[in-house]
Amino acid sequence: MKAKDQVLSLKAYKPGKPIEEVKRELGLTTVTKLASNENPFGCAPAVKEAVMDELDRVSIYPDGYAADIRMKLAQHLQVKPEQILFGNGSDEVIEMFCRTYLTPETNTIMATPTFPQYKHNSVIEGAEIIEVPLMENGKHDLEKMLHAIDENTRIIWLCTPNNPTGSYITDEELITFMKKVPDHIIVAVDEAYKEYVVADDYPDTIALQRQYPNLVVTRTFSKAFGLASLRIGYGIAHEDLMKVVDPVREPFNTSRVSQRAAITALEHLEFIESCRRKNREGMVLYEAFCAKYHLYYYPSQANFILIDFKTLQGDEVFDFLLRKGYIVRSGNALGFPTCVRITVGSKEQNEGIIQCLSEWLEEIGIDSDRETTIID
Missing domain, CATH: 3.40.640.10 (Type I PLP-dependent aspartate aminotransferase-like (Major domain))
Structure with missing residues (x-):
């Protein structure tokens, strides 16, 4: 049976890893998904x-x-x-x-x-x-x-x-x-x-x-x-x-x-206003993190931030965070191979992932001499 030629060239959409799968693979009891830009506060x-x-x-x-x-x-x-x-x-x-x-x-x-x-x-x-x-x-x-x-x-x-x-x-x-x-x-x-x-x-x-x-x-x-x-x-x-x-x-x-x-x-709609405010507060935390470690980032009006680690591959950062129980989106699949896209989560989630990244960057000695760049 012959399908359309154009269909044969397609690949099925590959979403971020499900929480349950990560728990099974890595033996983790707590996993936070910050990969698909979902609302961390749920719904009203x-x-x-x-x-x-x-x-x-x-x-x-x-x-x-x-x-x-x-x-x-x-x-x-x-x-x-x-x-x-x-x-x-x-x-x-x-x-x-x-x-x-x-x-x-x-x-x-x-x-x-x-x-x-x-x-x-x-x-x-x-x-x-x-x-x-x-x-x-x-x-x-x-x-x-x-x-x-x-x-x-x-x-x-x-x-x-x-x-x-x-x-x-x-x-x-x-x-x-x-x-x-x-x-x-x-x-x-x-x-x-x-x-x-x-x-x-x-x-x-x-x-x-x-x-x-x-x-x-x-x-x-x-x-x-x-x-x-x-x-x-x-x-x-x-x-x-x-x-x-x-x-x-x-x-x-x-x-x-x-x-x-x-x-x-x-x-x-008061729920939406609350989510908008909390999202902006979380974005400020990520921007401060980027400033501290001299990382490139794209100013975002959404509920995610794309951070460029420059000397690291997106898959490398993704794998590190996955082992720590955080699912993010590697930039390799998004056209930005040295980036990761992180959904802004709750205050606790944001602080947790930032702490993990901070400790790792200091451990591997990421260059902190260059100026922080906001790509705008």
């Missing part, structure tokens, strides 16, 4: 109660249109309900747009390194992939992305804050970019980490959609809202775009439990 307590209540109805199909969460989210975002498309995580929203607009005769533009699912789903559709390297500071090279546009371009992907660097696109940068993109090309802005952003010049992308109907925004309940295992994300776009994409959506693609959890999460 009321969400747990809502999930338990919904379990009595798991034998009943969910509302495929997701009417209740649709109305709740539309009110929260101040958009029309018809502008929202729900997915099994924002990953599925990305997949649906690729399935709708990409063909072997078209191309799509994205940064590299960035979130890999843009490329993965575009390859499945047989589209030409045009990758534009990030600038040295980890930001999208928007000018080069503009120059890459041709008559076959259908979607441009912008990840902001970008995974894995945490860098973001400012309001001015995005508006300047949108003015130059032909209005028949979709610009998909992935804002999975939007709730963690504290930068004053971060764009109001939903407001910009009124001026730019080709602007699509994707977000998720997986990160700051703490619903990663329930798999519910969404896209916001002009209703005419959504009318075209919605038929591609699988029926019942979000569960009763996930819809109920998302509704409840939106009723407790």
Whole structure:
């Protein structure tokens, strides 16, 4: 049996090591996972109660249109309900747009390194992939992305804050970019980490959609809202775009439990504010650690930080921390071979991993003579 040629070139997504597997392999009793940018504080307590209540109805199909969460989210975002498309995580929203607009005769533009699912789903559709390297500071090279546009371009992907660097696109940068993109090309802005952003010049992308109907925004309940295992994300776009994409959506693609959890999460936004504040406090700890040991890092508006150890390989740092009971993400798999990406955890988790790294760096005599570099 012969599969599509483009599928044969793909590799299955490889997530970070599960906690249970690390415990078994290394004989550890306590393992902290700081690899997948999950919320270390979980979800709002009321969400747990809502999930338990919904379990009595798991034998009943969910509302495929997701009417209740649709109305709740539309009110929260101040958009029309018809502008929202729900997915099994924002990953599925990305997949649906690729399935709708990409063909072997078209191309799509994205940064590299960035979130890999843009490329993965575009390859499945047989589209030409045009990758534009990030600038040295980890930001999208928007000018080069503009120059890459041709008559076959259908979607441009912008990840902001970008995974894995945490860098973001400012309001001015995005508006300047949108003015130059032909209005028949979709610009998909992935804002999975939007709730963690504290930068004053971060764009109001939903407001910009009124001026730019080709602007699509994707977000998720997986990160700051703490619903990663329930798999519910969404896209916001002009209703005419959504009318075209919605038929591609699988029926019942979000569960009763996930819809109920998302509704409840939106009723407790004080939890998100608390998580944002704690995340920023943790980020300050990592930045201070980098300053002390003269390590390079990328300023991040997300809930993770990418640290460059320069004289060490990312896999080497990953293996050391794994033996200490901390799962992080090696930069080798992310396009940054001397880096590790660490999810900002709780105060205790952050202090624990920083202590382990500090003791190790002093033990191996990492050069402390060079100046600390913030890559911005």
